[in-house]
Amino acid sequence: xxxxxxxxxxxxxxxxxxxxxxxxxxxxxxxxxxxxxxxxxxxxxxxxxxxxxxxxxxxxxxxxxxxxxxxxxxxxxxxxxxxxxxxxxxxxxxxxxxxxxxxxxxxxxxxxxxxxxxxxxxxxxxxxxxxxxxxxxxxxxxxxxxxxxxxxxxxxxxxxxxxxxxxxxxxxxxxxxxxxxxxxxxxxxxxxxxxxxxxxxxxxxxxxxxxxxxxxxxxxxxxxxxxxxxxxxxxxxxxxxxxxxxxxxxxxxxxxxxxxxxxxxxxxxxxxxxxxxxxxxxxxxxxxxxxxxxxxxxxx
Amino acid sequence: xxxxxxxxxxxxxxxxxxxxxxxxxxxxxxxxxxxxxxxxxxxxxxxxxxxxxxxxxxxxxxxxxxxxxxxxxxxxxxxxxxxxxxxxxxxxxxxxxxxxxxxxxxxxxxxxxxxxxxxxxxxxxxxxxxxxxxxxxxxxxxxxxxxxxxxxxxxxxxxxxxxxxxxxxxxxxxxxxxxxxxxxxxxxxxxxxxxxxxxxxxxxxxxxxxxxxxxxxxxxxxxxxxxxxxxxxxxxxxxxxxxxxxxxxxxxxxxxxxxxxxxxxxxxxxxxxxxxxxxxxxxxxxxxxxxxxxxxxxxxxxxxxxxxxxxxxxxxxxxxxxxxxxxxxxxxxxxxxxxxxxxxxxxxxxxxxxxxxxxxxxxxxxxxxxxxxxx
Numbered sequence: 001x002x003x004x005x006x007x008x009x010x011x012x013x014x015x016x017x018x019x020x021x022x023x024x025x026x027x028x029x030x031x032x033x034x035x036x037x038x039x040x041x042x043x044x045x046x047x048x049x050x051x052x053x054x055x056x057x058x059x060x061x062x063x064x065x066x067x068x069x070x071x072x073x074x075x076x077x078x079x080x081x082x083x084x085x086x087x088x089x090x091x092x093x094x095x096x097x098x099x100x101x102x103x104x105x106x107x108x109x110x111x112x113x114x115x116x117x118x119x120x121x122x123x124x125x126x127x128x129x130x131x132x133x134x135x136x137x138x139x140x141x142x143x144x145x146x147x148x149x150x151x152x153x154x155x156x157x158x159x160x161x162x163x164x165x166x167x168x169x170x171x172x173x174x175x176x177x178x179x180x181x182x183x184x185x186x187x188x189x190x191x192x193x194x195x196x197x198x199x200x201x202x203x204x205x206x207x208x209x210x211x212x213x214x215x216x217x218x219x220x221x222x223x224x225x226x227x228x229x230x231x232x233x234x235x236x237x238x239x240x241x242x243x244x245x246x247x248x249x250x251x252x253x254x255x256x257x258x259x260x261x262x263x264x265x266x267x268x269x270x271x272x273x274x275x276x277x278x279x280x281x282x283x284x285x286x287x288x289x290x291x292x293x294x295x296x297x298x299x300x
Numbered sequence: 301x302x303x304x305x306x307x308x309x310x311x312x313x314x315x316x317x318x319x320x321x322x323x324x325x326x327x328x329x330x331x332x333x334x335x336x337x338x339x340x341x342x343x344x345x346x347x348x349x350x351x352x353x354x355x356x357x358x359x360x361x362x363x364x365x366x367x368x369x370x371x372x373x374x375x376x377x378x379x380x381x382x383x384x385x386x387x388x389x390x391x392x393x394x395x396x397x398x399x400x401x402x403x404x405x406x407x408x409x410x411x412x413x414x415x416x417x418x419x420x421x422x423x424x425x426x427x428x429x430x431x432x433x434x435x436x437x438x439x440x441x442x443x444x445x446x447x448x449x450x451x452x453x454x455x456x457x458x459x460x461x462x463x464x465x466x467x468x469x470x471x472x473x474x475x476x477x478x479x480x481x482x483x484x485x486x487x488x489x490x491x492x493x494x495x496x497x498x499x500x501x502x503x504x505x506x507x508x509x510x511x512x513x514x515x516x517x518x519x520x521x522x523x524x525x526x527x528x529x530x531x532x533x534x535x536x537x538x539x540x541x542x543x544x545x546x547x548x549x550x551x552x553x554x555x556x557x558x559x560x561x562x563x564x565x566x567x568x569x570x571x572x573x574x575x576x577x578x579x580x581x582x583x584x585x586x587x588x589x590x591x592x593x594x595x596x597x598x599x600x601x602x603x604x605x606x607x608x609x610x611x612x613x614x615x616x617x618x619x620x621x622x623x624x625x626x627x628x629x630x631x632x633x634x635x636x637x638x639x640x641x642x643x644x645x646x647x648x649x650x651x652x653x654x655x656x657x658x659x660x661x662x663x664x665x666x667x668x669x670x671x672x673x674x675x
Contacts, residue, residue, distance in 0.1 A: 160609075167636075
């Protein structure tokens with residue numbers, strides 16, 4: 001099993017006819033993902049590699065195929081429209097990779113997702129991957145020292161840093177069950193804490209690695225879930241930006257320290273207080289996992 | 301994109317929010333002339349983007365011409381490099397209110413914030429007595445409904461005409477937040493005036509960077525940046541921060557670059573600049589290195605682990621940038637990700653040592669920056 005996506009997920013890809021979109025759609029299929037249709041206005045009748053039919057609109061696609069997830073490769077200024085089209089078509093799992101979605105549109109996307117009970121992953125994300133099974137997004141899954149199948153769940157706000165830290169999960173002797181990038185924007189469609197029930201319920205996830213960063217309150221919300229014992233599997237966190245000077249917009253758009261809140265040190269303190277292990281450097285993530293899982297196995 | 305106080309107040313005034321009479325001055329002479337027009341007492345306020353201006357001595361009250369001249373002189377001489385002064389009439393107020401509209405990331409809407417105890421200590425109050433800050437979620441599908449604004453006014457303790465006036469200001473500020481695609485629209489303090497009504501004592505307006513194409517009037521100018529290099533990086537779309545240490549970061553990915561910054565600080569090194577040339581910028585190796593070289597760093601540290609940003613292309617960009625610029629400093633590379641095998645070959649052929657371990661690369665950069673050696 002896995003969370004969010006597996007071999008049975010039927011994906012429709014928006015913007016898959018573009019160069020970036022077609023490149024990654026092909027890789028999604030190569031990894032094992034079922035991509036059943038593509039949507040690009042004006043291109044109905046064409047095909048996306050390997051043999052994916054293209055439709056003008058989702059409604060027109062739904063007359064011929066069934067789907068349960070939408071992969072949006074559209075540019076930032078079209079992201080809101082594409083999310084609403086997917087929601088209107090009844091799709092409740094959506095990945096938005098676009099980097100640069102206008103803030104007020106990101107807020108409207110979040111509001112719409114909440115009101116439909118949908119899970120929107122992103123924007124500004126690499127997406128979601130269950131290594132060895134399926135992916136929605138852009139992951140160099142062929143790099144085996146990063147995307148090795150296993151039993152550790154990963155959730156992250158970052159792209160390159162995810163490769164860096166996940167390589168250390170694998171170097172530590174572990175592999176990944178599902179990796180979800182919630183994205184680097186200040187208003188992600190899905191927040192870290194909202195993924196915890198899925199990881200908690202997944203029998204193939206033993207522990208979760210959280211790759212966080214200064215700014216916002218998502219890491220603190222995870223700490224609250226741990227403290228309230230709503231999430232009981234071990235969590236190992238790495239938080240970037242410990243030395244970021246206040247007021248400088250270092251890291252992602254979502255990452256700014258203001259008014260003495262949301263600093264990396266605040267987050268580390270909150271997570272440690274709740275019982276999570278915090279790796280000071282990416283290299284120490286594997287060691288922390290061994291420590292955390294050793295503890296869990298001892299308890300059993 | 302943060303706007304200056306005078307820009308924010310112009311926007312607020314056009315939306316119907318009362319602001320004090322004010323005149324801008326670029327030097328002492330203009331400040332003096334402004335004082336004569338405005339009258340005394342007046343306030344001289346440095347137009348800088350950093351917070352805590354009052355505590356830093358960048359806002360000064362003047363009761364007469366001599367005091368204003370002295371205030372202008374002091375502020376223009378301050379280390380913050382003040383280029384513009386706002387001379388404003390002093391407002392006779394009975395108390396200071398805090399009022400702001402910002403994004404509500406979890407709720408997917410706007411958040412209206414208000415506090416009866418506004419002023420310079422609001423951040424301290426937010427820590428010690430957060431319950432005193434009233435919060436109202438507003439769906440973006442509405443213009444601020446009168447009932448929400450009314451409820452807030454009464455909850456702050458206003459009644460009668462004052463409650464109506466406050467509610468109108470809250471509605472106007474919300475309209476500004478929406479129309480400007482703002483991250484934050486804030487009035488702190490909002491003066492409750494003795495003679496009746498309210499006046500915005502300060503104005504903060506921060507426009508979402510991803511919406512700036514809709515607001516060309518706020519296009520940043522050279523003077524808004526910490527350095528000319530920072531401005532040039534902005535024009536290239538390359539994320540860049542100016543520091544004054546020894547090691548230039550030329551990395552990819554916001555999270556990874558931030559982490560490399562941490563690792564350098566842990567190892568006792570200092571950073572000359574933060575620069576990302578990943579994502580859409582991964583073919584801009586030459587420009588990125590050119591910007592780094594301007595800072596005369598002892599080391600340029602290149603750490604990447606890219607997906608879309610192909611390692612092989614970045615390596616080629618680095619090698620050709622080195623040939624073009626001949627940087628007089630050590631280059632340390634740690635380039636991984638899509639196409640990493642070819643990248644390593646390219647770097648090795650150019651005489652570089654292609655490291656694959658971030659911490660080792662950081663250690664080498666810091667040791668070299670300390671010994672001050674040259675390659």
